[in-house]
Each structure stands twice: as C-alpha cells, then as structure tokens.
Amino acid sequence: MSTSARYWREIPQRYRLEAGKCKKCSRIAFPPRLVCPSCSSREFETVRLPDTGTVLTYTVIRVAPTPFSDEAPYAVAVVELKGGTRLTAQIADCPLDSIKIGQNVKVEFRRIRDEGQAGIICYGYKCVPIVS
Amino acid sequence: MRSELQESDKGDSHRRHQRGRLKRKRCIEAFEKNYEAILSREESMRDVAVIGVGMNRWGELWEKSMRDIFVEAALAAIDDAGVDHIESMYVGCMTSGLFVGQEHLGSLMADYLGVASIPATRVESACASGGVALRLGFLEVASGMSDIVLVGGVEKMTDVSGGEATYALSTAADQEYEDYQGITFPGLYAMMAHRHMYDYGTTREQLAQVAVKNHQHGSMNPLAQYPFKVTVEAVLNSVLVADPLRILDCSPITDGAAAVILCPVEMARKMSTKPMVQIIGSGQATDTIALHSRKDLTWLSATAMASERAFQMAGVGPSDLQLAEVHDCFTIAEICVIEALGLVEKGQGGKAAESGLTALGGKIPVNTSGGLKAKGHPVGATGVAQAIEIVKQLRGDAGERQVEGARLGLSQNMGGTGGSTAVHIFRRG
Ligand SMILES: [Zn+2]
Numbered sequence: 001m002s003t004s005a006r007y008w009r010e011i012p013q014r015y016r017l018e019a020g021k022c023k024k025c026s027r028i029a030f031p032p033r034l035v036c037p038s039c040s041s042r043e044f045e046t047v048r049l050p051d052t053g054t055v056l057t058y059t060v061i062r063v064a065p066t067p068f069s070d071e072a073p074y075a076v077a078v079v080e081l082k083g084g085t086r087l088t089a090q091i092a093d094c095p096l097d098s099i100k101i102g103q104n105v106k107v108e109f110r111r112i113r114d115e116g117q118a119g120i121i122c123y124g125y126k127c128v129p130i131v132s
Numbered sequence: 133m134r135s136e137l138q139e140s141d142k143g144d145s146h147r148r149h150q151r152g153r154l155k156r157k158r159c160i161e162a163f164e165k166n167y168e169a170i171l172s173r174e175e176s177m178r179d180v181a182v183i184g185v186g187m188n189r190w191g192e193l194w195e196k197s198m199r200d201i202f203v204e205a206a207l208a209a210i211d212d213a214g215v216d217h218i219e220s221m222y223v224g225c226m227t228s229g230l231f232v233g234q235e236h237l238g239s240l241m242a243d244y245l246g247v248a249s250i251p252a253t254r255v256e257s258a259c260a261s262g263g264v265a266l267r268l269g270f271l272e273v274a275s276g277m278s279d280i281v282l283v284g285g286v287e288k289m290t291d292v293s294g295g296e297a298t299y300a301l302s303t304a305a306d307q308e309y310e311d312y313q314g315i316t317f318p319g320l321y322a323m324m325a326h327r328h329m330y331d332y333g334t335t336r337e338q339l340a341q342v343a344v345k346n347h348q349h350g351s352m353n354p355l356a357q358y359p360f361k362v363t364v365e366a367v368l369n370s371v372l373v374a375d376p377l378r379i380l381d382c383s384p385i386t387d388g389a390a391a392v393i394l395c396p397v398e399m400a401r402k403m404s405t406k407p408m409v410q411i412i413g414s415g416q417a418t419d420t421i422a423l424h425s426r427k428d429l430t431w432l433s434a435t436a437m438a439s440e441r442a443f444q445m446a447g448v449g450p451s452d453l454q455l456a457e458v459h460d461c462f463t464i465a466e467i468c469v470i471e472a473l474g475l476v477e478k479g480q481g482g483k484a485a486e487s488g489l490t491a492l493g494g495k496i497p498v499n500t501s502g503g504l505k506a507k508g509h510p511v512g513a514t515g516v517a518q519a520i521e522i523v524k525q526l527r528g529d530a531g532e533r534q535v536e537g538a539r540l541g542l543s544q545n546m547g548g549t550g551g552s553t554a555v556h557i558f559r560r561g
Pocket of ligand 1: 040041
C-alpha cells in the first residue's frame with residue numbers, strides 16, 4: 001500500500017516532533033489537532049516536544065506485520081516524554097531483554113522501514129536507552 | 133533505584149486513576165441529569181425481542197465464499213425465528229476490503245439472501261462491528277421504524293497470509309502514530325499486559341488461566357473453531373508473539389458468520405413458541421484510538437461507559453447478571469474488560485479466572501461459549517455471536533455448558549484496543 005503522500009504530510013511530526021500547544025489550557029497535542037480534547041479551544045501554537053522520557057510499558061514484537069517482517073524481533077514501547085506527552089515508538093540499541101518499565105530513554109531520528117511499492121525509505125523517531 | 137521508580141510511578145498511576153474516576157463520575161452525573169429525559173424517550177421506545185439465532189461451525193472455511201458463509205447463518209436465523217420475511221438488515225464487518233477485496237456488503241448480502249430491495253447497511257467499528265450492528269438493529273425495531281430486522285456479522289480471514297491478516301487487523305489502530313512504528317494488535321495488548329502486571333502484580337500464569345478456562349468452556353461448544361482443552365503449561369510453552377503474550381493467549385484467525393432476528397416483544401409473544409429473550413439494555417461508547425493517549429493504559433473507559441449506559445437502561449447492575457460474554461481477543465483483554473464492567477474490582481481481574489470466579493459453576497461465568505479464544509474471532513461476526521450465546525443460555529438451550537437458572541446476561545464487544553465498545557443486556561421472559 002503506497003503511503004508516500006501521507007508520509008510527506010507527516011514529516012514535521014516524524015522528523016522534528018512538532019506538536020500543537022493549546023493557547024487556552026496549554027495542553028499539548030501530539031500529533032497536532034484542530035480541537036483541544038481538554039477545553040475545545042481551536043487555537044494552537046506549534047511547539048517542539050522534549051526529546052527525553054520514560055518507558056510506561058513495552059513489548060517485543062516477534063510476529064511482525066508485512067512491512068516489518070524483516071525487522072522482527074524488535075521492541076516497541078509507550079513512552080511518556082518530559083512534560084507528559086505520550087507516544088508509541090521502537091526502543092533501539094539495546095538487548096531486547098534489558099528493557100524495563102520506568103527506564104529513561106532519549107528520542108532519536110532513525111530509519112523506520114522501506115516502503116514496499118513506492119520504494120522510498122521511511123524515517124521517524126525511535127527511542128534509545130539513556131545509560132547513566 | 134528501581135523500587136523508587138516503581139513507587140513514584142505507582143503514585144502517578146494512582147493519581148491518574150483518581151483523575152480518571154473523577155472524569156468518569158462527571159460523565160455519569162451528566163448522564164444522570166439527562167436521565168429523566170432519556171427515560172421518557174425510552175418509554176416511547178418499543179421493547180425488543182431476539183426471536184431467532186443462526187450460526188454454523190467456525191474455522192478455516194476454505195471451500196466457502198464470504199457471501200455463502202453469511203447467507204448460511206442468516207438463513208439459519210430466519211428458520212429459527214420462523215419468519216417469512218425481513219424488513220431491513222445490518223451486516224457487521226470490519227475489513228472485507230482487505231481480506232477478500234470486497235466492499236458494498238449491504239447490497240451483496242441482501243442480493244444473495246434473496247431480499248434485494250430492502251434497506252441493508254454494512255456497519256464497521258473494527259472488532260466491535262457486530263455489536264454496533266446489533267445496537268442499530270435494536271434501535272430500528274425499538275423506534276418503530278421496522279418490525280422484523282436481521283442483524284448479522286461476517287469475516288472471511290483465511291484467504292490471506294498471516295502477515296496480511298496481521299496488517300488488516302492493525303488498521304483498527306492509529307495508522308499514522310501506532311502502526312507506523314511497527315506495533316501489532318498482539319503488541320498493543322501485550323503492552324497493556326505488561327502494565328497490568330506492573331501495576332497490580334498480575335502474573336503470567338493468571339493470564340494463562342483465562343485461556344485454560346475459555347478452552348474448557350469451548351470444548352463443550354460444537355460450533356467452536358478450537359474446541360480442545362489447554363493447560364497452563366501448554367500456554368506458557370507456546371510460541372511468543374509479542375512479549376509477554378504467546379500464541380495461546382491470542383484469539384485465532386477465523387472464517388465465520390452469525391445472525392439474529394429482532395422484532396417487537398408484542399409481536400414475539402404472538403408468533404414465537406420459543407422462550408422469550410428481550411434486549412433490555414444497550415450502550416455504546418468510544419475512547420481514544422491510540423492506546424498511548426489514555427491516562428490509564430489498562431482501564432477500558434469505553435467499556436465502562438457503554439456498560440454504565442446499558443445497565444442504566446436495563447435498570448440492573450453487574451451483580452444481577454448470571455453470565456457474560458466478553459471480548460477476550462487476548463487473555464489480558466478479558467482481565468481488563470471484567471474490571472471495566474464492574475464484575476470485579478479494578479486490578480483484581482487477574483485473580484478471577486485463577487479462583488474460578490468466572491468459570492462455569494463460578495459466581496459469574498464469563499465466556500461460556502469458549503469466547504473469542506476458543507470459539508474463534510471472525511472479527512465482524514463476533515459481537516453477533518456473543519448475543520447468540522447469551523440467547524441460547526437464556527433459552528436453556530446451551531447443552532453441556534448451560535448456566536443453571538440463567539435469567540440475565542450481558543455481551544461486551546470492543547474494537548481496537550477498546551476505542552469503541554458496544555454492550556447489551558438480555559433478559560429471559
Ligand atoms: Zn485546551
């Protein structure tokens with residue numbers, strides 16, 4: 001399934017972690033939205049999310065969907081960034097059995113996958129453990 | 133360091149939970165404020181009966197087309213009801229486009245059922261498509277718009293490879309912010325499982341107990357795809373799909389359909405010779421599509437809200453039920469669902485299967501049909517098949533797996549990681 005047009009649209013979020021900050025209640029929406037889910041305001045300013053956070057939960061994908069079949073096994077987590085915004089991201093650069101809830105991670109710009117039919121290489125964010 | 137982290141994180145989790153409860157309480161208060169208006173609206177609604185059910189054996193039905201699978205179930209329901217026509221129909225189906233390259237199921241199924249000309253509507257709400265279709269059929273009869281309505285569900289999933297099926301199902305998650313990162317449905321529920329284990333001490337064995345119980349129940353259901361029993365050891369030694377979930381924690385890929393016939397209770401009393409089963413409560417709700425957007429990663433708020441609405445309409449509560457069919461697409465799902473329905477306290481779901489509370493013969497048997505786990509999970513058909521199990525139990529037709537004296541049962545059907553949910557309450561008599 002071709003996702004090239006969609007891929008292009010999402011570059012600000014994928015490459016630069018751009019989010020929308022509600023001008024009324026300061027809630028941060030990632031990805032940006034047109035309506036604030038907290039206060040229904042429609043006025044946002046663009047902000048860049050912090051690049052460190054904590055693992056809230058995780059899994060190791062052993063059976064992958066078609067676009068990722070060559071990558072398995074790989075780890076995916078729900079990460080809470082500083083300031084409270086949450087996202088789903090792969091955890092890279094560490095042994096799969098070392099990942100723990102509560103672990104501190106840093107967001108990095110990485111290759112995500114090749115897009116089958118269009119042949120482009122898709123990039124985005126992954127998280128890597130912060131070694132103290 | 134780790135224990136400190138855990139402690140502060142548990143504090144956060146507790147505060148989040150409290151906030152979640154407050155939000156839910158406010159929603160319920162708003163609902164109650166409107167309740168009188170709703171009651172008067174409900175007074176003008178007609179009572180609705182389920183007068184026919186139809187379902188054939190589920191499994192890998194390679195020799196049958198999607199349309200034939202659906203029509204067989206629909207004909208069985210029509211025969212069971214003893215009606216000579218239907219006025220309208222709903223077809224629950226998640227993604228026939230990705231599974232068999234076919235959309236426009238309203239026309240296709242009405243045509244092949246030999247009733248082309250009637251209104252026929254395909255309903256999609258991911259894995260809750262069947263439950264939401266049931267609600268629409270219920271509303272159509274209750275409103276007085278139609279008298280005899282067929283509600284069916286279907287999914288033909290085994291025509292594609294495992295990878296393609298995984299991809300098709302993953303479209304129920306957020307394509308752009310979950311799937312893009314390589315997550316799968318087992319993966320999303322696996323993340324709920326890890327968090328439930330972390331927050332409440334739920335064990336790997338307790339997850340396995342859900343599969344053991346549902347396969348035990350399913351072994352008494354001749355229509356189940358996998359009517360064999362499994363042991364805790366077998367679950368724990370099965371192949372890892374997404375840590376900590378193994379293949380025997382997952383519901384299977386299934387071809388199947390299910391259908392019911394609805395009509396006003398007044399009409400059912402005149403024409404049906406079967407024990408009366410009524411739908412006395414219906415509730416539907418939504419939650420964020422992405423799991424990561426939820427304040428509490430293991431609390432299914434759409435299930436809590438939908439059941440609250442259904443219980444209000446029915447005028448009963450969780451402790452009045454004799455059985456429930458719930459959406460156990462993964463073992464952890466049943467654990468989270470029974471908490472959100474109020475069948476057990478929050479955080480106590482893991483102990484329910486282990487202690488026998490939710491087994492046949494226990495205080496509140498859950499998934500006597502074998503659940504999605506053993507009966508199979510043709511996604512669009514699941515919500516309708518849950519209703520069929522409850523109707524069979526309330527009629528006293530459940531054979532070996534009959535819950536003695538069953539009078540009140542509930543079905544809960546959810547889409548995605550709980551982004552949509554439909555709940556129905558059924559009463560005998
Ligand atoms: Zn706001």
